[in-house]
Amino acid sequence: MRIPILKLHNYLLISIQTEIDDHTAIQFQEDLLSKIHQSGSSGVVIDLTSVEIIDSFIAKVLGDVVTMSDLMGAKVVLTGIQPAVAMTLIDLGIHLKNVPTALDLEQGLIKLHQELGE
Amino acid sequence: MGLQSCVNINKEWDIVGARQMGRDIAREIGFGTVDQARIATAISELARNIYLYAETGQICFEVIDNINQKGISMIAIDSGPGIRDISQVMEDGFSTSGGLGAGLPGVKRLMDDFDIKSEEGKGTEIRALKWVR
Ligand SMILES: Nc1ncnc2c1ncn2[C@@H]1O[C@H](COP(=O)(O)OP(=O)(O)OP(=O)(O)O)[C@@H](O)[C@H]1O
Ligand SMILES: [Mg+2]
Numbered sequence: 001m002r003i004p005i006l007k008l009h010n011y012l013l014i015s016i017q018t019e020i021d022d023h024t025a026i027q028f029q030e031d032l033l034s035k036i037h038q039s040g041s042s043g044v045v046i047d048l049t050s051v052e053i054i055d056s057f058i059a060k061v062l063g064d065v066v067t068m069s070d071l072m073g074a075k076v077v078l079t080g081i082q083p084a085v086a087m088t089l090i091d092l093g094i095h096l097k098n099v100p101t102a103l104d105l106e107q108g109l110i111k112l113h114q115e116l117g118e
Numbered sequence: 119m120g121l122q123s124c125v126n127i128n129k130e131w132d133i134v135g136a137r138q139m140g141r142d143i144a145r146e147i148g149f150g151t152v153d154q155a156r157i158a159t160a161i162s163e164l165a166r167n168i169y170l171y172a173e174t175g176q177i178c179f180e181v182i183d184n185i186n187q188k189g190i191s192m193i194a195i196d197s198g199p200g201i202r203d204i205s206q207v208m209e210d211g212f213s214t215s216g217g218l219g220a221g222l223p224g225v226k227r228l229m230d231d232f233d234i235k236s237e238e239g240k241g242t243e244i245r246a247l248k249w250v251r
Contacts, residue, residue: 021134022166053137053155055162056220084155091156092163092224093210 003028005035011112012036012074013105015047025061032065036074043112044069047105049080059094066099075115077101079108124178125165127196133165136177140192143179147188148250156228157190157248163221164194164244170215172198172242182247189230189249197241204234 001024006013012035020028032044046062048054054062066076077100081089089096100115102108123143125136140161144154161177168175175196182189201207208226213219222244226232231247 019134019138022130052141053158053162055159055166056218056224057162057166059220060218082155084152087152088155088159088228091227092159092218092220093227094218094220 002031005031007035007039007041010039010041011043011045011109012039012041013045013047015050015105017050020051020058022057025058029061029065029068033068033072036069036072041074042116044074044076045079045105045108045112046076047079047108048085049082049104051085052082054081054085054089056092056094059089059092059096063096063099075100075112077108077111079103079105122178122180124176126174126176127165127168128174130169133162133169136165137161140177140179140190143181144190144248147181147190149190149248150251153248153251157192160225160228160246160248161192163225164192164246167221168194168196168198172196175241187249189247191245191247193246194244195241200238200240200242201234201236202238204236208234 003014003016069076079102100111102111125132125139127136137158141154141158144157165177177192177194180191182191206212207222210223211219225246229246229248233245236242
């Protein structure tokens, strides 16, 4: 199973629609970084609206992917984190402090526009 | 005490299977969405720890249905390397695998009751329980 990555102008869009196992998460990390490299995209939105659980492993992968993309010069915004997911993350002690977030895909794109000054 | 159901953990996908089963049981008993997510997350942490550190083990669920209280109890058992210093692994941020070290202290906060027993060279047994509010 691979998470599809869509290209829209100079952005990449990802909507995670399935239950993610560890392998899929790692595969996604690799796929996204090589897609950023290939396409020269400056911004990425990862939409998590359909994700019902984020445990410590998935949280680490998401946090890492933001940092790695940043190193490559692409800004990542996470969108649509469900209330239940936000609450469990706090119980886990995970605050994703340096990770830009937005309410939904649309707000995420607006945030990218602003941050990238495009 | 109600029916007990168990999942064996011996491959990565079993982590997903275990948390889906736990969430289904939690939903049936009447837990709300947030607590369902808490329970599924706790199971995911325990199952992954078994897979990572002990390779194989089992997680069993039990429905508790008393006159005035309902809940879910889970027990994660393995015969892996065990844990020498329990207070150390219960600290936020302690990890021997380059993880966030959020799993065990997280499970304790996600659930209402938490108990860990472990013996080096023998294995680990973790019980956790959550009540329907
Ligand atoms: N079932 C187990 N058997 C042996 N050691 C374990 C077991 N579960 C946890 N440990 C030990 O306890 C440490 C802390 O576990 P915890 O789940 O809190 O964090 P982690 O697994 O290292 O990282 P994270 O869960 O955040 O991805 C682990 O690094 C490991 O050394
Ligand atoms: Mg863990």
